[in-house]
Amino acid sequence: MKKNRLKSIFKISGITVLTIFFALFTWANWNGPSPADKLKPKNFALFDLSNIKDNSAFTMLNTQLQKTSGVLATCLKPADKIMSVVFYPDVVSKDDIQNKLSVWSHVEITPKAIVATGPTCPVAGMMGSFSMLKRFLCIRN
Amino acid sequence: MKKAKFILLGSSMIVASFSLTNCTKTNTVTEPGTTTTVTANPYAGTIFSNEGMYAGIDSLNTHFVANVVADNNINSIFVAAFNGSTNNEYNFVSSLYNFLVTATSGPNIYDGPGASQGLAASMKQVHHGMNITTAQFTSLAGDLATAIHQCKWSKADSTGLMTAAASLAPDIIGQ
Numbered sequence: 001m002k003k004n005r006l007k008s009i010f011k012i013s014g015i016t017v018l019t020i021f022f023a024l025f026t027w028a029n030w031n032g033p034s035p036a037d038k039l040k041p042k043n044f045a046l047f048d049l050s051n052i053k054d055n056s057a058f059t060m061l062n063t064q065l066q067k068t069s070g071v072l073a074t075c076l077k078p079a080d081k082i083m084s085v086v087f088y089p090d091v092v093s094k095d096d097i098q099n100k101l102s103v104w105s106h107v108e109i110t111p112k113a114i115v116a117t118g119p120t121c122p123v124a125g126m127m128g129s130f131s132m133l134k135r136f137l138c139i140r141n
Numbered sequence: 142m143k144k145a146k147f148i149l150l151g152s153s154m155i156v157a158s159f160s161l162t163n164c165t166k167t168n169t170v171t172e173p174g175t176t177t178t179v180t181a182n183p184y185a186g187t188i189f190s191n192e193g194m195y196a197g198i199d200s201l202n203t204h205f206v207a208n209v210v211a212d213n214n215i216n217s218i219f220v221a222a223f224n225g226s227t228n229n230e231y232n233f234v235s236s237l238y239n240f241l242v243t244a245t246s247g248p249n250i251y252d253g254p255g256a257s258q259g260l261a262a263s264m265k266q267v268h269h270g271m272n273i274t275t276a277q278f279t280s281l282a283g284d285l286a287t288a289i290h291q292c293k294w295s296k297a298d299s300t301g302l303m304t305a306a307a308s309l310a311p312d313i314i315g316q
Contacts, residue, residue, distance in 0.1 A: 034250050035195050035242065036235035042203065043230050044210050046223070073203045073291075075211035084211035086203050086234075089227065116220040119271040123221075123236050123253055131235070132228050 028137035037135055042072065043089045045097060046114065050081045051107040058083075064104050068092060082112050188298045189247030197292070198245060202238045204291045208284035209237075215280050218271070244305050245298075264312040271316060278314050282306055 049058065055078060062076040062083065070091025075084045085097055094111070101109040184190040189198065210216055216223075222233035236253060243251040243260055255266035285306060289299045 034235075034239065034252065035248070036238045036250070039199060039235070039238070041227075041231050042206075042234050043227055044206055044234070046210050046216070073207040075204075075207040077211050077213070080211075080213050082211055082213070084207045086207045086210075114216055114220050114223045117217045119218075120220050121218050121222075121267070121271070123232065123267060131232055 024133070025137050028134045029140055032140040033135070033138050037138070040088060040090075042086055043094065044084060044086045045094045046082060046084045046112040047098065047101060048081065048110050048112040049083055049101075049105075051109065052081070052105050057105050061101060061104055065097070065101070068097070068100065071097070184247055187246035188301045189242060189245040191298050192245065192292075192294055194247065195242070198238065198241050198247065201288050201292050201294075202234065202241055204288035205241070205285055206234055206237060208287050209281065212280055212284055215277050215284075218273075218277065241302075245302055261309060261312045264309050265316060268313045268316040273313050273316065275310075275314055278310055 049061070052058065052061075058076055058078045062074055065071055065074050065083075065085060070088045071085060072088065073086045077083070083101075087094075087097065098109055098111065182190060184194070192198070193200070209219065219233060222229050236251075239251045240253070240260075243249050251260060251263065253263045253267055255263040282303065286299075286303060289302065294302075
């Protein structure tokens, strides 16, 4: 009696899990990957350049960084002493860029922390888990 | 017997999923009286098409992201993208990319909240409760204008995209 009950619980659980999986799988593959999903992933970083005292070093750093393999775009703000970098993470890492900036400028360069000062855009965080799941389950090219 | 039925059902579900997911739409036009099939560009004449389609928007978006990240007036709004998760960084970059593809009259691929009701409705929904100021909106528009300049877009397309972005101001500011 107990064995039969356990068997039916396993059966129902199995069917439920399979149904959920197939539903998610179909949803993830229904429209295929979006054009954004077909792009090579890009990351970005923001660096604090306040340790640099010589203003002429900013331009040199920007020029050097733009020549670095895997770096796609930079934005230098000398007045705020910050610099942003967009890069391909499979070619160059955030740490690599940080090390290069420190070597070129002869001072320690650190990532700039961003602190929320008010309401923030929910899109990046909110859609994170959904889009990650979709990318994981999508087998279409 | 039951097991075999179960396996058969599972396999048919997989096959059905594959058949459904491999139904791709093609935009082809067959010219009458000929056997040549010409692939039409349904976006001809749009900013999206004029500026290099997906690759052009990708380049614009890369510069736009760099400019936004280094913009102290607005980068704190996107703090979720800076929290160390590369997935959030990816989502930030791809959301802006999807937005730009749609805003340049390319394929409607923006999939943010409320996107099914259009870009303006989605902007209203996404920015609800954020109290975006005119100064913050202007700053973001400035970052976009700089990126357009960096990508050397034509004046007409530059004006076209900036006008499209400006038309969304009432749906973003003060929500």
